[in-house]
Structure formats: structure tokens, C-alpha cells
Amino acid sequence: MKKIIYLLISLLATTSCKDFLQEDPASLMVDNSFYKTEADAEAAIVAVYDGLNDQSSIFYRGIYLLAELPTDNAECGQGVANANIFALKNYTYGPVNDRIYVLYTAVYKTIASANVAIDKIPAIPLSDAKKNRLVAEARFVRALLYFNMVRLFGDVPLVLNQVTSLDEVNTPRTPAAKVYEQIIADLEFAEQNLDATNTSGNQGRATKAAASGLLAKVYLTLKDYPKARDKARLVLDDAQFGLLESYFDIFTPQNRFNKELIFAIQNKGNTGTSNGFAMALFLPRSTIPLSGGGTVAGNSADVPTEEFHNSFKAGDLRKDRTFFTEYDAGGGKVTFRPHWYKFFDPSSIANLSEGTLNFPILRYSDMLLTYAEALNEIDGPSAESLEAVNKVRRRAYGKPLATANEAVDLKGLTKTALQNAILEERRWEFGFENHRWFDLVRTGKLLNTLKEKGYTAIKDYNILYPLPQRELDVNKNLVQNQGYTN
Known part of the structure; x- marks a missing residue:
């Protein structure tokens, strides 16, 4: 009450x-x-x-x-x-x-x-x-x-x-x-x-590391690279966090609290109250048959592009955790165009508002890539910046995290080449986690990247969104962003 x-x-x-x-x-x-x-x-x-x-x-x-x-x-x-x-x-x-x-x-x-x-x-x-x-x-x-x-x-x-x-x-x-x-x-x-750590009494709440991690991202956005480096390093040195060996395991319902999640939005599904992670919008529409008859009540509203699905390199295990193109819910296997899979909870297949996965805001891999980007901006490629990226890549390809691997490790890159490689790595690592637009704007690549892929209507001023007109109607002290008219 x-x-x-x-x-x-x-x-x-x-x-x-x-x-x-x-x-x-x-x-x-x-x-x-x-x-x-x-x-x-x-x-x-x-x-x-x-x-x-x-x-x-x-x-x-x-x-x-x-x-x-x-x-x-x-x-x-x-x-x-x-x-x-x-x-x-x-x-x-x-x-x-x-x-x-x-x-x-x-x-x-x-x-x-x-x-x-x-x-x-x-x-x-x-x-x-x-x-x-x-x-x-x-x-x-x-x-x-x-x-x-x-x-x-x-x-x-x-x-x-x-x-x-x-x-x-x-x-x-x-x-x-x-x-x-x-x-x-x-x-x-x-x-x-x-608090420095989460316990059963404050599970899911923000910790010191969450504040440091968010500060690292703020400083990266502001191009204060030494501070971004230092804050990311604080989190990377915190022994309670680290990369999981398997990318797949980050997003399994039984592992919704794990050492990779520095801060996440909490969902509690399977309670009968429809308070869990809502899955209907990103699951296939009336395609997957259920064992007792009928189909999974997906809507196919929020879907990945075929280009993103096809951009993953051969052997990158993140692809099959980010998307799926076939599934058997007990009524027989069916295939469909790529859909988001990352936050799918099979236990809630008959009630799609009861998913149990948490939604990550800060992950350990984000800190590694933030650290690598800051180091590269300060001094160009170094063994330390490359190693931070390569740990993420090794996990992606199922290799031991701490062991150099000729097949997947980046090496011998220029500063610009490493900038581009980190941006690509972030795309593959954080699909469906709402980083892409922010990353493209932060790196100054939104307009060119999308224009090259056929987004002909995008304008220079689209690096910001317009304030809602209803806000301007109520608050006469507000002024609209450049380029936008009612």
C-alpha cells in the first residue's frame, strides 16, 4: 500500500x-x-x-x-x-x-x-x-x-x-x-x-562498480579518454566481475545473475502476474506450433535486419545466441526469417509476458571494449588495448579467454583500423542491447554508415531526436532542435 x-x-x-x-x-x-x-x-x-x-x-x-x-x-x-x-x-x-x-x-x-x-x-x-x-x-x-x-x-x-x-x-x-x-x-x-557488492538482500541494485562503469561510458562519450580508461580499469580490476566462458550462458534464464552483469534491469517472470520480460514483440508471429495445439503468440514486430544477421563471421558463436531461425516448442521444428533470440525464455513459451531474463545495462565486455577504445584514442594500438578486444573475440569464437590465438586475435592494426574493429566488435557483442545508435553517433559514423546502406532520408540533424511537440506546447520555454518542424 x-x-x-x-x-x-x-x-x-x-x-x-x-x-x-x-x-x-x-x-x-x-x-x-x-x-x-x-x-x-x-x-x-x-x-x-x-x-x-x-x-x-x-x-x-x-x-x-x-x-x-x-x-x-x-x-x-x-x-x-x-x-x-x-x-x-x-x-x-x-x-x-x-x-x-x-x-x-x-x-x-x-x-x-x-x-x-x-x-x-x-x-x-x-x-x-x-x-x-x-x-x-x-x-x-x-x-x-x-x-x-x-x-x-x-x-x-x-x-x-x-x-x-x-x-x-x-x-x-x-x-x-x-x-x-x-x-x-x-x-x-x-x-x-x-554498496561494493550485491547480496541476497540487495540483488539487482546498483553498486560502486555500476557507478564506475557508467562513468567510464560517460567519459568515453565526452572524449575524456584518460578518465574513461581509469574508470573502466576500476571495474575490470574488481574480482567479482569477469567474462563468462560462454557467450550463450550470459542470457540463459537459470543464469540471470552472473559475473558479467554489472548492472541490469530486473525482471521476475513465471509469477502469474505478467510482470516478467515481455517477449511477444520479438518472437515469430503465429509460426511456432505448441505441443498442445495452437502457436506461440509472437508478433514479429521487432526484428533484426538480414544484413546484421549475415554480418557475423564464420565461427562467431554470438550469432546463434543473438538470433534464431528455427525452433521446436514441442509441436515440431519450424524455420523462419531471423528473429531476436537473446532474451528468449523457453519456460515462458505459453505466456510471453512472463520471461525471467534481466536486461543488461552494463556488462563486463562493455568495460573491456570501452577500455580498449580509450587506450587506442590516447596512444594508438598497444598490446594492452588489443588484448582487451581479443578477450572478447576469443570468447566469441569459443577459445580460452587468456590464451593468445592466432586465428581470432587482432594484431598489427593502425589506430583507425582498431577504431573500426572495436565498433564492429561492439555491434556483434551488443546486438539487441540498444547500443548501436549511441555507438555510431559517439564515433561520428551514424550518417555515413547508414547512407552507405541505403538510408537515403537521413539528415545531418538526425544525430539528435526532436523534443516532443506536446512538450513544447505545454512548456513555452522549450526550443526545438535544429532541423525539426511541426
Whole structure:
């Protein structure tokens, strides 16, 4: 019950809808009486994590539609009926696009929940250590969300406190540099105050390593390569994390918590509450027969491109974990065009909303490739930068991780060649994990890569998305990104 009350209160802080901000003495009274106990503080943090778990709006599909679909990795399958989704794929979208609006408002709603926790928890009678840890969790989530927003939209409204009146709604856009300063400040606080390890009591929550890992990615994006190197190295040196021997095993339901996952969005399926990882959109549509009759209720909406499927080199074991083209669910084997397989949970084949896999945000292999990229940008190819990439490659081809292998190891590359190799490696390593658009924009290769593959409608300004028109209609202090018209 407390969690429900908290979620209602947090709507007061949403910056995108005036309806939630009408003064209501009853709701204000609930607000004043709620943040009193340790249980209230914990409930506030659970609500923040719950925001991340809004799969249709944020992770995984909300960002998928902006960071995977509009790239050479993915396309619209036969299950897509929304013209706004086709527009994202075809680079014909504008400010009036319901998928951009859904993501934008869902992110700010969760930021609002984080802000409430950050504002209210310090006044609750708790030990300083616990207080700081809970606030650090909220600040980590806020930093993660702003990191996505500033990369997707550029300058965005930077809201850092609970919004309690209409006077605070019309926040102008904050320069991206200032947003990044806040992201770094939040993550540095998180680094200092989060738990070092996950136990059964805090499984799935952000840790110090998650903050360091996200900082590494922030610094890589900002081209501060020495700091990106140093933060990635902190995670690589943390003995609780490492590469699994098998790429396949990262994504098996029975192994949903493993040493490769530094931070992941939690899903709890097979509970009968439809709260698990939703699989229908990426599974084949009415193709796979079930043993008791009927077919798997997939929709074939979110599908990979044939070009991405065919880009994997012979012997790369990641291909058969990223995609599948045949399956037997008990009613006989059938074949179909490539579909995403990475987050498929066979135990939920009859109820596709009950998948048990977690959605990775930070993986150990990401830190290796971040480290390699930073080293290469600082001093060009070195034995250390090549070894970081080669560990990922050896695992991909089923070779011992720590042993040099002539067949798969990169060697003798120029700086530019290693840059390109790392970008390719990231594509194969992180398919369906929503990295591709961010990687192409960060490396300055989005426009040329997609133009070369036939994306004729893409324009120079598509390195940022438009702010939703409904936001501009409500908040007259907002200015649209260059190139976009209503």
C-alpha cells in the first residue's frame, strides 16, 4: 500500500503534464505523512527502480525504438502497425511522434521519482551510511536516465528536485555540458556511497562498480579518454566481475545473475502476474506450433535486419545466441526469417509476458571494449588495448579467454583500423542491447554508415531526436532542435 501511495505522490514531480500539478490538500497531506520511516525510504527507492522496469516505455523497448531500430541492426517486422515506428526506422519522424513522446515522458516520470527520494530521504531518521546509500541509488538511476536523454536529445530540462507547484513546470533546456556535469556529480556520489557488492538482500541494485562503469561510458562519450580508461580499469580490476566462458550462458534464464552483469534491469517472470520480460514483440508471429495445439503468440514486430544477421563471421558463436531461425516448442521444428533470440525464455513459451531474463545495462565486455577504445584514442594500438578486444573475440569464437590465438586475435592494426574493429566488435557483442545508435553517433559514423546502406532520408540533424511537440506546447520555454518542424 505504501508503494502505491508513493507512486501517486511522485506524479506531482512530473514535468510534462499540468494535470498532475493541481494543488490538492489531500495529496499534500499524504506526502507530509509518508516519508517518516526506514520502510518509507526503502519503498521510495523501490519505486525508482520500478520506473526503470517500464519495458514498453524505457527499457527495453522505449529506447530500442530510438537506439536499435533506426540503425542497420533492426527493422520493422510484419507485426508493426504504428506509422510512428515506421517513421523512426525510415528517418521521416518529426516532433509529433508518439514513441518519442512516450519515452520522453516516462523518463521524466522516473527522474521525478528519483528526485522525490533524493529530497525526502535525508530527513528520515536513519544512519548516515544507509541514508547516503539510498540517495546514491536514486542518483545513479537519475544519472543513467539523464545520460540517455542528453545523448538522444542534446540540451534537456535539468530537473533536480521535487516539483511542487505550477511555477516550477516551465523549465528551459539546460546546455548539454551542464547536464553532463550533473551526471558526473551524481555518479561520483554513487561511487562513494553505494554498496561494493550485491547480496541476497540487495540483488539487482546498483553498486560502486555500476557507478564506475557508467562513468567510464560517460567519459568515453565526452572524449575524456584518460578518465574513461581509469574508470573502466576500476571495474575490470574488481574480482567479482569477469567474462563468462560462454557467450550463450550470459542470457540463459537459470543464469540471470552472473559475473558479467554489472548492472541490469530486473525482471521476475513465471509469477502469474505478467510482470516478467515481455517477449511477444520479438518472437515469430503465429509460426511456432505448441505441443498442445495452437502457436506461440509472437508478433514479429521487432526484428533484426538480414544484413546484421549475415554480418557475423564464420565461427562467431554470438550469432546463434543473438538470433534464431528455427525452433521446436514441442509441436515440431519450424524455420523462419531471423528473429531476436537473446532474451528468449523457453519456460515462458505459453505466456510471453512472463520471461525471467534481466536486461543488461552494463556488462563486463562493455568495460573491456570501452577500455580498449580509450587506450587506442590516447596512444594508438598497444598490446594492452588489443588484448582487451581479443578477450572478447576469443570468447566469441569459443577459445580460452587468456590464451593468445592466432586465428581470432587482432594484431598489427593502425589506430583507425582498431577504431573500426572495436565498433564492429561492439555491434556483434551488443546486438539487441540498444547500443548501436549511441555507438555510431559517439564515433561520428551514424550518417555515413547508414547512407552507405541505403538510408537515403537521413539528415545531418538526425544525430539528435526532436523534443516532443506536446512538450513544447505545454512548456513555452522549450526550443526545438535544429532541423525539426511541426
